[in-house]
Amino acid sequence: DAGVIQSPRHEVTEMGQEVTLRCKPISGHNSLFWYRQTMMRGLELLIYFNNNVPIDDSGMPEDRFSAKMPNASFSTLKIQPSEPRDSAVYFCASSKTGASNYGYTFGSGTRLTVV
Amino acid sequence: AQKVTQAQTEISVVEKEDVTLDCVYETRDTTYYLFWYKQPPSGELVFLIRRNSFDEQNEISGRYSWNFQKSTSSFNFTITASQVVDSAVYFCALSEARGATNKLIFGTGTLLAVQP
Numbered sequence: 753d754a755g756v757i758q759s760p761r762h763e764v765t766e767m768g769q770e771v772t773l774r775c776k777p778i779s780g781h782n783s784l785f786w787y788r789q790t791m792m793r794g795l796e797l798l799i800y801f802n803n804n805v806p807i808d809d810s811g812m813p814e815d816r817f818s819a820k821m822p823n824a825s826f827s828t829l830k831i832q833p834s835e836p837r838d839s840a841v842y843f844c845a846s847s848k849t850g851a852s853n854y855g856y857t858f859g860s861g862t863r864l865t866v867v
Numbered sequence: 868a869q870k871v872t873q874a875q876t877e878i879s880v881v882e883k884e885d886v887t888l889d890c891v892y893e894t895r896d897t898t899y900y901l902f903w904y905k906q907p908p909s910g911e912l913v914f915l916i917r918r919n920s921f922d923e924q925n926e927i928s929g930r931y932s933w934n935f936q937k938s939t940s941s942f943n944f945t946i947t948a949s950q951v952v953d954s955a956v957y958f959c960a961l962s963e964a965r966g967a968t969n970k971l972i973f974g975t976g977t978l979l980a981v982q983p
Contacts (some may be wrong), residue, residue, distance in 0.1 A: 849977055858912040
């Protein structure tokens with residue numbers, strides 16, 4: 753199993769540009785989570801999906817952020833337009849949830865720098 | 868609402884010392900799961916343990932042990948005979964079991980520095 757795959761690993765972009773982060777969850781996992789990690793706010797849950805449907809996006813900071821999961825094997829987190837305060841590490845995680853909770857597997861993260 | 872508190876921001880110990888990382892949680896649910904993750908300097912999040920709310924047995928895995936006490940809503944993590952490689956940020960996390968979707972909420976983490 754290749755685990756949760758995120759791309760790119762690093763992204764440097766200029767303020768105002770659109771940024772798209774990608775995630776491929778583990779095959780068979782039915783839940784997907786996007787987290788953001790900063791020194792000031794720690795690990796924040798931005799949005800999560802169950803069976804490709806967004807369940808809770810209350811953690812999305814503002815309208816500049818959007819996430820999609822068009823199928824069970826792919827999700828994107830888009831920031832448009834990006835701002836310097838969006839600089840952070842973004843993690844994707846997947847889980848097989850249902851009657852029990854089998855735990856969460858995290859990707860290696862995307863380090864985003866907005867200059 | 869669910870909440871995880873890790874009151875210790877940073878801990879520094881000398882190699883071979885034992886160290887305990889504290890975790891206190893809040894939840895309204897009777898069914899929930901607790902986790903510990905390790906984040907080494909390389910940045911990845913490494914799963915350490917999962918515990919459900921119905922299993923209060925303490926667990927030991929090598930130099931690691933976990934003490935789950937529902938009466939005090941705590942899930943503490945002890946490293947025995949610490950090593951430099953244990954230096955990392957450790958996160959405690961909580962997931963409430965609500966139907967088919969279980970979001971994971973993290974504490975703020977404890978930075979453990981093990982000095983040689």
